[in-house]
Structures are given as C-alpha cells and as structure tokens.
Amino acid sequence: MTAAILLWSVTAAQAMLVAAMGCYAYRVIRGPRAQDRVLCLDAMYVTAMLLVLTIGIRSGSAIYFEAALIIAVLGFVSSIALAKFLMRGEVIE
Amino acid sequence: MTHAENLPAWASLLTAFLVLLGSGLTLLGAIGTLRFRRFFERVHAPTLGTSWGTGAIALASIVCFSALGSRPVVHELLIGVFMIVTTPVTLMLLARAALYRDRTEGNREAPPRSLLRRTHGG
Amino acid sequence: MNRLLPYPLLTAALLLMWLLLTSFSTGQFLVGTAVAIGASRAMAALHPSKPRLRRWQLLPKLLGIVTLDILRSNIAVASIIIRGDRRDRVAGFVAIPLDLRDKTALAVLACIVTSTPGTAWVEYAPESGVLLLHVLDLADEAEWIAVIKNRYEALLMDIFE
Numbered sequence: 001m002t003a004a005i006l007l008w009s010v011t012a013a014q015a016m017l018v019a020a021m022g023c024y025a026y027r028v029i030r031g032p033r034a035q036d037r038v039l040c041l042d043a044m045y046v047t048a049m050l051l052v053l054t055i056g057i058r059s060g061s062a063i064y065f066e067a068a069l070i071i072a073v074l075g076f077v078s079s080i081a082l083a084k085f086l087m088r089g090e091v092i093e
Numbered sequence: 094m095t096h097a098e099n100l101p102a103w104a105s106l107l108t109a110f111l112v113l114l115g116s117g118l119t120l121l122g123a124i125g126t127l128r129f130r131r132f133f134e135r136v137h138a139p140t141l142g143t144s145w146g147t148g149a150i151a152l153a154s155i156v157c158f159s160a161l162g163s164r165p166v167v168h169e170l171l172i173g174v175f176m177i178v179t180t181p182v183t184l185m186l187l188a189r190a191a192l193y194r195d196r197t198e199g200n201r202e203a204p205p206r207s208l209l210r211r212t213h214g215g
Numbered sequence: 216m217n218r219l220l221p222y223p224l225l226t227a228a229l230l231l232m233w234l235l236l237t238s239f240s241t242g243q244f245l246v247g248t249a250v251a252i253g254a255s256r257a258m259a260a261l262h263p264s265k266p267r268l269r270r271w272q273l274l275p276k277l278l279g280i281v282t283l284d285i286l287r288s289n290i291a292v293a294s295i296i297i298r299g300d301r302r303d304r305v306a307g308f309v310a311i312p313l314d315l316r317d318k319t320a321l322a323v324l325a326c327i328v329t330s331t332p333g334t335a336w337v338e339y340a341p342e343s344g345v346l347l348l349h350v351l352d353l354a355d356e357a358e359w360i361a362v363i364k365n366r367y368e369a370l371l372m373d374i375f376e
Binding site for chain 1: 096098100102105106108109110112113115116117119120122123124126127132135136139142143146147150151153154157158161166168169171172175176179182183186187189190191193194
C-alpha cells in the first residue's frame with residue numbers, strides 16, 4: 001500500500017519537474033532578453049539535477065547521486081561563464 | 094520499484110510528501126518565470142526551486158536511503174550546501190550583468206547610481 | 216599548528232566532504248586527511264584574507280533563523296505566484312545603508328539574501344557601504360530596511376566583528 005503511494009508520488013513529482021523544465025525551456029527560447037535566457041537555463045540545470053535525484057529514489061540506486069552532483073557543478077560553471085559573457089561580450093562598448 | 098516494499102510505512106510516506114513538496118515548489122517557481130513581466134521580478138522565481146525545492150528533495154533522498162540501509166546516509170547534504178553556496182554567485186553576477194546592460198541602453202527602469210550614495214543620518 | 220594547518224576549519228570541512236563522498240573507513244580517512252592538508256596548504260599559498268569567527272556559538276541561532284525565514288518567504292512567494300500578477304503588488308529596489316564591513320560576513324549576508332525567495336542582491340558599493348536589493352513584494356520600504364539591519368546585520372556583526 002505505502003509502496004504504491006510512494007511510486008505514484010514519485011511519478012507525479014517527476015511529471016511536475018518535467019513540466020517545470022518545459023516552462024524554463026519556453027523562457028530560454030522566447031527570451032525576451034539574453035539575461036532571461038541565462039537565468040532560465042541555470043534554473044533548468046537545477047531542475048534536471050532534481051529530476052536525477054528523483055530517479056535515484058525511484059530506482060533505489062545510489063549511483064544517481066554522483067550524476068546529480070556532476071550536473072550541479074557543470075551547470076554552475078556554465079551559468080557563471082554565460083553571466084560573465086553578458087557583462088563583457090554582447091553590449092557594444 | 095521493488096525496493097519500496099522494504100521501506101517502513103513512515104519512511105515511504107515521508108519520502109512521498111517531501112518529494113511532492115520539492116517538485117511542487119520547483120514547478121511554482123517555473124510558472125513564476127512565465128508570469129512575471131520584468132527581469133528583476135523573474136530573478137525571484139527560480140529561487141523557490143534552489144532553496145526548499147532542492148532541500149525537500151535532498152531530504153527525501155536522505156530519508157529513503159537511510160531507511161533502506163541500516164546506517165544514516167547523509168551525502169545528499171552536500172548537494173544542499175553546494176546549492177546554497179553557488180546560487181548567490183550566479184544570481185549576483187546575472188543581476189550585475191542585467192543592471193550593466195540596462196544602464197548602457199539608458200533603460201529608465203534601471204535604478205540610478207545615486208541610490209548607492211549614503212544619505213545623511215542613514 | 217599554524218605552519219602545518221593554516222586553515223583548520225577548511226581542512227576539517229574538506230575531510231568531511233571526502234568521507235561523505237566515499238565511505239567512512241580508516242583507509243579513506245587517511246587518504247582524505249592527506250588530500251585535505253595538501254589542499255589547505257595550497258589555499259594558504261594564495262594568501263586569502265583570513266576570516267575570523269569571534270562568537271561561533273551564535274552560528275546555530277543564525278542557521279535556525281535563516282531556515283525558518285526561507286521557509287516563510289517560500290510560502291509568501293508561492294502564494295504571490297498562485298494569485299497571479301496583481302496590480303496592487305509593488306516590486307522595487309531598496310537601498311540599505313550597511314555598517315557591516317567584514318568580507319566574510321558580507322558573503323554570508325549575500326547567501327542569505329539570495330537564497331531567500333523575494334529578495335535579490337543587486338549591487339553593493341564598498342566605498343559607501345550601501346546595498347541595493349530588489350524586493351518582490353515591496354509594501355513598506357522602512358520595514359525591509361529594519362528586517363535586514365536588525366535581523367541579520369546585527370547578528371552577523373556579533374559573529375564576525
């Protein structure tokens with residue numbers, strides 16, 4: 001009984017996280033401005049990391065934790081690089 | 094999902110609640126980025142996902158794996174600490190970049206530099 | 216002590232992280248200790264300004280206050296998003312004159328302000344000490360200044376200065 005509840009709530013949570021990634025993807029594609037795109041790309045990385053964590057809960061395997069950590073680190077570095085680029089790269093000085 | 098049968102009832106209910114809470118907050122934050130009209134309002138929305146969205150799902154993972162094994166598993170705390178330390182760096186850099194772009198374009202909604210001067214008695 | 220372990224707190228944190236990422240065993244403890252000591256001595260070669268914790272026993276109090284505040288503002292921002300973008304909600308910038316000067320304390324304040332949904336750190340002027348925040352639900356400007364100054368700044372000054 002409780003196992004079924006856990007299964008269904010993890011499934012629902014994964015659906016919600018995928019929907020969240022869809023919302024962010026819409027903002028990344030539509031903009032309106034470059035800073036909105038970078039903000040939502042960063043948030044997409046975080047949501048993808050959470051999705052990997054829920055997959056880990058669902059499968060009961062600890063290996064997904066490392067994947068989540070790698071996504072978090074790579075997302076952080078790429079968001080920093082993009083934010084720096086916005087400050088120096090695009091605006092004509 | 095065969096391991097779920099091995100979980101005690103309280104652990105699976107707690108995990109289910111925390112997972113739903115975290116993903117619900119993350120989804121609300123994502124909807125917020127669609128609803129708000131200006132960039133500086135949108136900055137606030139994803140922090141729902143990076144604060145208690147991440148916290149709740151990491152806690153759920155801790156509860157689930159600690160109940161499955163005999164000893165407490167706490168390495169998910171590292172993800173929480175990592176998010177707390179890195180989110181400010183990203184958001185501060187983005188806010189400064191947005192401010193810089195607004196000012197060079199002469200956007201009237203950008204806060205003037207004079208706000209940063211200390212007023213008397215302040 | 217000072218020559219071998221320039222940053223004892225950093226060394227302990229690195230060792231703890233190593234053990235969490237691998238496993239709690241004697242072998243991993245030895246390897247982790249070697250890595251942590253090497254990394255903290257490499258850190259010392261960079262000569263960062265050394266943070267001083269004057270009253271570290273206040274840290275749990277700060278942690279508790281911040282966790283509850285983040286939970287509360289999560290609920291507040293979530294209800295703003297559910298209610299939709301109404302006209303009577305004003306979002307805007309607040310300039311807060313800070314007396315806090317310690318770099319580590321300012322970094323901790325930045326973590327607190329940014330992790331709290333509803334407030335975002337925008338700009339800080341080191342020469343005047345004025346901090347520019349963006350607040351999502353700016354009902355009362357003076358109240359926000361009072362919250363930042365009394366709730367966080369006073370405690371951070373107690374801990375770090």
